[in-house]
Amino acid sequence: MQITFLGTGTSQGIPVIGSEHPVCLSTDLKDKRLRVSVLIEWEGSTILIDCGPDFRTQMLTNKVVKLDAILFTHEHNDHTAGLDDIRPFFFKQGDIPIFAHSRVLNNLHKRFEYILNENDKYPGAPSVQINEIENKVFYFKKLPIIPINAMHNRLQVFGYRLNDFAYLTDVKTIEPEEIEKLEGVKVLVINALRKEPHHSHFNLDEALAFIAEVNPEQAYLTHISHLFGFHEEIQATLPKNVFLAYDNLKITI
Ligand SMILES: [Zn+2]
Numbered sequence: 001m002q003i004t005f006l007g008t009g010t011s012q013g014i015p016v017i018g019s020e021h022p023v024c025l026s027t028d029l030k031d032k033r034l035r036v037s038v039l040i041e042w043e044g045s046t047i048l049i050d051c052g053p054d055f056r057t058q059m060l061t062n063k064v065v066k067l068d069a070i071l072f073t074h075e076h077n078d079h080t081a082g083l084d085d086i087r088p089f090f091f092k093q094g095d096i097p098i099f100a101h102s103r104v105l106n107n108l109h110k111r112f113e114y115i116l117n118e119n120d121k122y123p124g125a126p127s128v129q130i131n132e133i134e135n136k137v138f139y140f141k142k143l144p145i146i147p148i149n150a151m152h153n154r155l156q157v158f159g160y161r162l163n164d165f166a167y168l169t170d171v172k173t174i175e176p177e178e179i180e181k182l183e184g185v186k187v188l189v190i191n192a193l194r195k196e197p198h199h200s201h202f203n204l205d206e207a208l209a210f211i212a213e214v215n216p217e218q219a220y221l222t223h224i225s226h227l228f229g230f231h232e233e234i235q236a237t238l239p240k241n242v243f244l245a246y247d248n249l250k251i252t253i
Contacts, residue, residue: 001165003187005059005249006048009033010201010225011078012036013054023226026242030231030246034058035078036169038189040162043144047071049160049167055082061248067095070128071138072100073169074157077243083112083126090126097129099140101158101185103131115226133158148181150174153200161185166216169223172200174180179213189253190217191223204228211242220245 007013014033015024023031026039035052046066058064067089073079086096100108105116114122116130131138135149135158148159152170159168164186168174171191184186201223202210212218221238222245228234235244 001163001253003165003251003253004039004041004062005191005220005222005236005245005247006062007034007052007054008224008245009035009220010223011035011076014224014226016226019226021166021226024226024228028231030244032247033112033224035117036191036246037079038167039064040165043140043141043160044067045143047140047162050079050169051082051086052078056085059085065190068094069097069099071145071158071160072104072108073159074084074101074155074185075104076170079170080108082110082136083115083128086128087124087126095127095129097131097140099131099133099145099224100140101134101156102132103156105130114221120227124232143191147183147217149178155200165189170200171202172198172206174210179210180212182216185214185251186217187251188219189222191217192221192228193223193226194225196227200203208239211239215252217241218243218251220249220251 034054035051040047047065048070051070109116114125135147137144137146146161150157150171151173157170166182167189168186168190190207192204193201195204197203219242
C-alpha cells in the first residue's frame with residue numbers, strides 16, 4: 001500500500017491569502033500546505049480520502065490518472081469542495097463510487113444537487129455511485145475498511161483504517177472503544193493543528209498523547225495551521241517515531 005499526502009494544511013491552506021506571517025512567507029516547500037487529503041494506492045486501485053478545494057491541483061501534481069473511490073471524513077468545505085473536479089475521471093471511468101455517513105451524503109446532496117440528484121442531471125456534470133456507510137466495517141473490492149468514529153467538537157467525523165494504515169483528521173475527542181480499533185496499526189495519521197488548544201481539533205499535546213495510546217510504529221501529523229510554526233523547527237522537537245507530514249510525501253506500508 002502506498003500513501004501520498006496530497007495536502008496537509010488546515011482549512012485556509014498555507015500560505016494564507018494576504019498573510020505576512022513568517023510561516024506563510026517561508027520559502028521551504030514543506031511549509032506550503034494544501035487542504036488535507038490522502039491518496040491510497042492498493043493492488044492497482046486508487047482510493048482518495050476527502051476531496052477538498054485543492055483536489056484538481058493535487059491530481060495534476062501527482063499525475064493521478066484514475067480514481068476508484070472517495071471516502072469522506074465529514075462535510076466541511078475543506079474536505080468536500082473539489083467534488084465537481086472529478087469530471088475528468090467520470091468521463092473516462094463512469095460513475096465514481098463515494099463512501100460517506102448519511103449526514104454527509106445529505107449535505108453533499110444540497111451542495112452538489114446537480115451531481116447527486118439522479119433525476120435532474122445537468123448535462124456534462126459528473127456522476128457518483130453513492131455508498132452510505134455506518135460505523136461498521138465495509139469493503140472496497142476485497143479490502144476491509146474500518147470506520148473510526150470521532151468527534152470534531154460537536155460534529156461526528158469518520159477516520160478510516162485500511163489494513164495497517166489509519167487516517168484520522170479533524171478529531172477533538174474519541175471514545176476508548178474506537179481507539180481499540182486501531183490496535184496493531186503500523187502507520188497512524190492524526191490531526192495536530194498547532195501548539196495552543198483549539199475547540200475542535202487536537203493540538204500537538206493531544207495528538208502526541210493519542211499517538212502514545214495507540215502506539216503505532218510511525219505516526220504522521222496533518223491538518224496543520226501556519227500558527228504551528230516552521231516544518232523544520234517542529235519536526236526537530238517530535239518523538240523519533242512521529243513525523244510532521246508535508247505535501248506530496250509518499251510512504252509505503
Ligand atoms: Zn478540516
